[in-house]
Amino acid sequence: MTTEAATEAIGWWGVPLAIIAGTMRGGTPFLFVSLGECLTEKSGKINLGLEGTLLMGAMSAYGVSYLTGNPWLGVVVAGIAGGFLGAIHGWLSQQRRVNDVAVGIAMIIFGSGLAFFLGKPFIQPKAPSLPTLELGAWSSIPAVQAALQISPLFLLGLAIAPLLTWFFKSTRWGLFVRAVGDSPEAARAMGVSIFKVRMLAVMAGSFLAGIGGASLSLYYPGVWTERISSGQGLMAVALVIFARWNPIACLWASLLFGGAQALGPSLQSVGIKEGYYLFNAAPYILTLFIMIFTCSPKQTLAGAPGALGKEDG
């Protein structure tokens, strides 16, 4: 809606404007799920189920915001709901002979099923959204104002990315997570419980993904429907590879993916209708090509946690 209004007023300038706006709006859920997935994968586990977590977060945030009138409470509950799904994933995927990819896909079905089931009553009503910061107030053009409405959640995500880097680099717990993910034997020799560290990392990662869901339903697009997520949760896995397991790179990658997602609709609004869906697939094609060019049959990707996706050592 905003993109169309933008183009009416300022013509072709609407395209870069819509991309900037889309980068921040569309990038926010990507940012939270990719940071969550980054934390999870650093501990050596893959969580493909963040798609279900994202939907569960979106639904619970919207539902709580509607019932209590307090969207911030919704954000907290979304995180807790995410952490609850993460606990299931973390526990189950560490059982003997249980494949974390398979558990992730089962969690997508379970999480999205639960979200759709419990979220049925919230599809119609309008819940209070999160307040936004009006950084565009200096401009008299409504399109610019609309594009520069920034969510505090986006800023929170901006803050978490460097925090996570600091956590991995400079804290004791960060070292535990990296040790468990890179070399479980060494971690065990240090006396670290692999099970506990992975469990906590998966839960914390899912907590972040739940907040990413809250940003979908309480910020942009700001409604609760069953089609609210367009695969951001699944994309998180590709995004983290794209970002080489580096939280700051996750931030840039999320912005890039958010912007790429906005490219299709904004070109459509200035009359370029051909190839709309192909533009939507741009991030996936990009990730695939980057993997093709940076992988090598002789070694694993630089930056990949050593024990990622391996049977428990």
Add this chain to the structure above:
Amino acid sequence: MISGQNWRRTLESFVIPFGAILVGLLFFGVFCALVGANPVGVYASIWKAAFGTWSTFQNTLIRAAPLMLSSLCTALPAQLGLVIIGNEGALVMGGLGAIITGLVFSFGSVLPAPEQIAAPLMTPPIVVQLAMAIAGIVVGGVWIAIAGALRHYRGVNETISSLLLNYIAIALLNHLVGGPIRDPGSLNKPSSFALPEVNMLGDIPGTRVHWGLLFGLVASVIAYVLIRRTTFGFAARTAGGNIRAARIAGLPVGKLTLMICFLGGACAGLAGMVEVAAVQASANESLNVGYGYGGILVAFAARQNPLAAIFISLLVGGILASGGILQRTHNLPDATVLVFQGIIFLVVLYSDSLYGRFKFFRETPVYEVPPAPPTSTAAPTV
């Protein structure tokens, strides 16, 4: 396999999955009770809708057929130790290949003019269907072989590349049916032109179940024989067990990877052809309704065994078929089916860790009691 010593093992491989399904049912019952539905009534409804009568069982069979085919897309590469999750993409691409071929063979064009529709080519239906099946198989097969090739030649993780290929395939489907091959008459739901009725894949005589079920059963049996009873399958499983040993033994690992990925993708592509030729008649967004992701879980729940996958497909097909009745008689939203499916899969996946944990199922070898050594200086046996 059932010999004097092995019966406990065989029993274990039946008791654990069935036990898991029962526990899953129990959890689902608790969930129903929590949301205020009568669990016993819900069980009865699901049973009636899925397996109760021949008439309703046919609905289950219709849904099980694509699951069987799609599960092979994961189960076959798994023999080589590959985790392929590109089932949805291969299914969509197979469906696209099939509809384009079918329209060309039926009308001579993917965008037939009204007069072409009025006077379709007189290609025998069997030729059209055969061409469609081949197209589905080849396109789906090549799609997953891409993931296999990237794995072998570039070391790209096949799980992630096949996941990305899903999204690319779905985007390609939406792009094609939204423009280049769109039937202008399809307004709300962009679709390709529809196949003429005569060229559709019909039903097995005496039933409402289309021939896709037979494809699924035959493909599953062939896949089982291929991996358990042929040199090719043996080579694949050897390479899956230890890739370095396989290379040293001179097995063509690259060729095996490409072949088995092609075969897996071919099965999912055939599922797409079946959905197009027997159910939808045209290609549209209904092609990606989740048979792909369902197939992955079927394969894992069946422990990558194509014969076991037949039964798991029937179970999941039954759950899917019961969605309508849960909505009508218990006023439960259609997502109930997803919750049920999710719970069953989670419990079945967990049950895999239980093998070997129960004493009862352990083989109890009969030891020849050796004569006790005269002195206790002999090294203790472990």
